[in-house]
Amino acid sequence: MKAWIKGIGWITPAGCGQGQQTRVQPLQPGVLQIPTRKQIFSTIDRRFGRLDDLSRIGLAAVTFCLRDAGLEDWQQKRPWGIVAASRYGCLQTDLEDLETLIPQQGKLASPNLFAYTLPNCFLGEAALRFGLSGNSMIINRQDPDYLTALKTGLEELAWSAQTAVLAGIVDLAPAAELARPDDLPGSLFLLLEKGSRPESGGYGELELRGEDLFFNTERVVNLSQLVANCLKSRVSPAF
Amino acid sequence: MKSVVISKMACVTALGEGPQNLWQGLLDGRSAIAPLQHFSTENYVSSLAAGIKDLDPPRDGSRLDPLLEKLAVQLGAIPSGTRLLLASTKGEIDRFEASRRKGEPLPESVLFETLIQKIARRFGLSDDGMNINAACASSTIALARGAALIASGQAESVLVYAADILSEFVFSGFSALQALSPVACKPFDQHRQGLNLGEAGVVLLLTNEEMAQRQQQPALARIVGWGAANDAHHVTAPARDGCGLILACQAALQKAEIDSGEIAAINAHGTGTLYNDAMELTAFNQLFAESLPPLHGIKGSLGHCLGAAGALEVVVAAQALQEQRIPGTVGCEDPEETARGQVSTACQQIAGDYLLCTNSGFGGINAALILQGVKS
Numbered sequence: 237m238k239a240w241i242k243g244i245g246w247i248t249p250a251g252c253g254q255g256q257q258t259r260v261q262p263l264q265p266g267v268l269q270i271p272t273r274k275q276i277f278s279t280i281d282r283r284f285g286r287l288d289d290l291s292r293i294g295l296a297a298v299t300f301c302l303r304d305a306g307l308e309d310w311q312q313k314r315p316w317g318i319v320a321a322s323r324y325g326c327l328q329t330d331l332e333d334l335e336t337l338i339p340q341q342g343k344l345a346s347p348n349l350f351a352y353t354l355p356n357c358f359l360g361e362a363a364l365r366f367g368l369s370g371n372s373m374i375i376n377r378q379d380p381d382y383l384t385a386l387k388t389g390l391e392e393l394a395w396s397a398q399t400a401v402l403a404g405i406v407d408l409a410p411a412a413e414l415a416r417p418d419d420l421p422g423s424l425f426l427l428l429e430k431g432s433r434p435e436s437g438g439y440g441e442l443e444l445r446g447e448d449l450f451f452n453t454e455r456v457v458n459l460s461q462l463v464a465n466c467l468k469s470r471v472s473p474a475f
Numbered sequence: 476m477k478s479v480v481i482s483k484m485a486c487v488t489a490l491g492e493g494p495q496n497l498w499q500g501l502l503d504g505r506s507a508i509a510p511l512q513h514f515s516t517e518n519y520v521s522s523l524a525a526g527i528k529d530l531d532p533p534r535d536g537s538r539l540d541p542l543l544e545k546l547a548v549q550l551g552a553i554p555s556g557t558r559l560l561l562a563s564t565k566g567e568i569d570r571f572e573a574s575r576r577k578g579e580p581l582p583e584s585v586l587f588e589t590l591i592q593k594i595a596r597r598f599g600l601s602d603d604g605m606n607i608n609a610a611c612a613s614s615t616i617a618l619a620r621g622a623a624l625i626a627s628g629q630a631e632s633v634l635v636y637a638a639d640i641l642s643e644f645v646f647s648g649f650s651a652l653q654a655l656s657p658v659a660c661k662p663f664d665q666h667r668q669g670l671n672l673g674e675a676g677v678v679l680l681l682t683n684e685e686m687a688q689r690q691q692q693p694a695l696a697r698i699v700g701w702g703a704a705n706d707a708h709h710v711t712a713p714a715r716d717g718c719g720l721i722l723a724c725q726a727a728l729q730k731a732e733i734d735s736g737e738i739a740a741i742n743a744h745g746t747g748t749l750y751n752d753a754m755e756l757t758a759f760n761q762l763f764a765e766s767l768p769p770l771h772g773i774k775g776s777l778g779h780c781l782g783a784a785g786a787l788e789v790v791v792a793a794q795a796l797q798e799q800r801i802p803g804t805v806g807c808e809d810p811e812e813t814a815r816g817q818v819s820t821a822c823q824q825i826a827g828d829y830l831l832c833t834n835s836g837f838g839g840i841n842a843a844l845i846l847q848g849v850k851s
Contacts, residue, residue: 327581377604395626414585
């Protein structure tokens with residue numbers, strides 16, 4: 237199972253970014269700043285203010301990823317999927333929503349917040365903004381190397397007619413009692429395109445062999461190492 | 476591509492325990508939708524839901540704990556090396572809610588990875604597993620992924636475990652969205668007013684043919700087609716033209732290598748909300764043109780079981796193919812014009828090998844499975 241890494245975008249404690257603009261690997265622990273609309277979109281976006289924080293960071297990373305690949309604009313819907321791995325999902329939004337429920341026994345329950353207590357809703361936000369009509373799902377599991385979404389994304393490409401998949405991670409900082417030392421708050425997505433097209437720019441080939449991932453034939457240890465290697469070996473478009 | 480067999484199934488629903496009780500309840504046209512006892516519904520637009528009786532949690536446990544035990548006992552032994560896929564939208568939401576109401580720290584069990592470990596332990600599985608969270612299409616997509624793992628030869632057997640329970644957290648949210656029906660829901664009825672929530676636990680063991688034979692386990696049905704697609708339209712409302720559902724069904728038909736005319740019946744999502752049901756009928760009428768097959772929905776009996784809904788409907792579909800009949804759609808007294816003649820409160824005979832199951836959910840997601848009956 238192979239795909240070409242066409243774009244990378246992120247928001248992490250290191251800030252917002254995309255692969256073509258830096259060679260510094262951005263996945264790091266620290267305090268995550270939730271992005272404003274202006275940091276992501278240059279024009280007014282009426283929906284952005286209604287989004288929960290998880291959706292804001294996920295949507296930001298997807299946007300920077302597509303922008304990095306030069307594929308932000310679209311005319312017709314595209315058969316591209318989204319797979320996002322998340323340890324904590326929308327737990328933070330759940331907590332905020334519960335705070336609207338408890339005080340008056342449900343009288344003040346927020347319909348807007350509730351809509352985002354399903355973590356896949358931000359995938360819908362991304363899909364409608366960028367015309368992504370493939371499969372979309374959040375996956376939750378133990379993921380110490382942060383590579384599960386990439387492996388699942390490659391499988392999605394191999395097993396379906398989707399031509400590209402945005403695969404990545406998304407997590408807010410958790411409640412203190414659940415936090416782990418290796419948490420990476422933020423979101424980072426890679427755009428995986430079916431087939432290998434280095435002439436159109438990008439980073440290199442990602443392959444799944446058995447349980448192992450390989451980037452340009454080198455075994456991938458974790459997501460940070462993969463992103464660092466991508467940034468070192470990016471390819472400019474030939475046209 | 477290897478053939479994908481449903482080898483074993485177990486379920487616990489508001490209609491009782493086990494696929495046979497579920498099937499008989501549906502054939503009898505029973506509804507488990509009743510006034511909720513779990514919490515006060517005074518401030519909500521509905522007081523109704525389809526709850527499972529006798530699901531008392533242990534001290535500091537979840538209602539998912541006794542559900543897991545019942546399902547594990549029902550299903551029995553499974554092959555070693557089986558992969559695990561969980562499909563749940565909110566997991567141990569009752570523990571989440573209880574701990575916050577008491578001002579206590581959140582327990583680890585609110586994380587899906589902890590729930591997966593618990594399920595793996597109970598079934599004796601070594602797989603790390605994965606939860607698939609795709610709103611109301613979660614278990615449909617989990618079954619599709621399980622089928623793909625087997626079809627590609629990456630796994631010999633996959634356990635798909637789907638469960639969601641009733642909670643005030645979710646109930647209040649649907650109430651705030653004005654999506655709950657104040658009366659028992661009426662899927663595909665012209666006078667439908669919304670959905671009722673339900674709860675369920677479902678387990679399906681998928682295997683390849685060789686494994687099924689080695690286990691001397693007769694096939695209950697085959698999963699031959701699957702597909703998923705996003706509307707790319709709205710986060711909480713379906714695309715009125717049904718574009719995502721059509722794409723998902725077309726992908727499933729293509730995977731199954733059959734024509735839409737070979738579909739004998741449809742088990743639709745049929746939530747009872749105005750827009751979902753209208754969207755589904757639009758999509759099905761476009762897909763099947765003049766030959767819309769008999770269709771039904773089970774949420775008038777069991778409520779909307781969220782992440783477990785799709786898996787539950789597959790259990791029903793497998794039995795429908797075996798007996799060549801579909802249960803009636805409870806609550807659909809006066810069907811929508813575009814479904815008239817194809818949906819009924821009475822059981823319908825069907826004739827054919829294939830049944831289409833579909834689900835759609837928040838986030839614009841749609842998913843479809845095609846089951847093939849197995850001649851006994």
